Amino acid sequence: MDDTRTEADRRSAQPEGGTRARTRRAILDAAVTVLSTDPGASLSDVAAAAGVGRTTVHRYFPERSDLLAAMGMDVLDRIAEATDRARLDDGPAPKALERLCQEFFELGDRLMLAFEMPQLMDWSGWDECTPADLALRGLIERGHAEGTIDPEMDVEWIPNLLWGLLYTAWQHAREHRMPRHAALTLCLRTLRKSITP
Numbered sequence: 797m798d799d800t801r802t803e804a805d806r807r808s809a810q811p812e813g814g815t816r817a818r819t820r821r822a823i824l825d826a827a828v829t830v831l832s833t834d835p836g837a838s839l840s841d842v843a844a845a846a847g848v849g850r851t852t853v854h855r856y857f858p859e860r861s862d863l864l865a866a867m868g869m870d871v872l873d874r875i876a877e878a879t880d881r882a883r884l885d886d887g888p889a890p891k892a893l894e895r896l897c898q899e900f901f902e903l904g905d906r907l908m909l910a911f912e913m914p915q916l917m918d919w920s921g922w923d924e925c926t927p928a929d930l931a932l933r934g935l936i937e938r939g940h941a942e943g944t945i946d947p948e949m950d951v952e953w954i955p956n957l958l959w960g961l962l963y964t965a966w967q968h969a970r971e972h973r974m975p976r977h978a979a980l981t982l983c984l985r986t987l988r989k990s991i992t993p
Contacts, residue, residue, distance in 0.1 A: 820856050822846045824870050827863055832909050839863065864915045871906050872926060878903060879928040889939030890991060894984050896932065897958060901980050904966045911963060929955070939991070946993045954991065961987055 826846035830837045839860060843853045857863035878899035884892045900907070936954050939945025949957070965983035969976050 819846075819848065819852065820866075823848065823853055823856055823863075824867060827867055828905055828909055831867075831913065832905055835913055861915075864913070867906075868910065871903070871910050872928075874903050874906060875900070876926065876928045879931050884931050884935045889935055889942055889944050890988065892935055893939070893945075893954075893958075893991065894987065896935075897962065897984060897987055898980065900958070900962055901965065901976075901983065904962075904969075904976075907962065908966050908970075932958075943993060945991045949991055957990060958987065 823842065823846045827842045830841050830845045834841070839853050839857075840850050842863070843850045846853070853863070857866060879896065882892060882896040882899045884896060886892060932955055933951050936945060936949075936951045940947045945954070961983045965979040968974050968982075969979040
């Protein structure tokens, strides 16, 4: 099998020891915080926010592109974890979809950054259909079969609707200073009304 991943991709996919994993996590979290406010921030800025030296950042991520690819992979990992937490097989499909929306809402900073920095999605992992994508598709199909999700809202439309509503909620909370819980409430209400048969 032809493995076209970069060396940085392979390194970041390997299990890491406690200290190394914590340092890597600190760098990734700092990168989200720093790049959310200044997309042009340097690796030195990220290092300062993470509380490590610039050489430490370079040990984990030799180039800025390596850091961005790792951030993109981290977003996909967090989407997968959120999908698992939402328990998509439990209860009526609309309720499961609302749980998924709530879980995704908590990933706001990372997902907003992914929307606003195309470089985070500029690698092959974003082109693949993930298990989380398949789980959402299966949930929508189950809702159609149950008669709990409008069959006119197809399996291609609803995921785009979900992401669009989440983006609107995050943007509204950020730009209009709406409390996060109020933005989430509006997001869920709109989703519920949109998919009801």
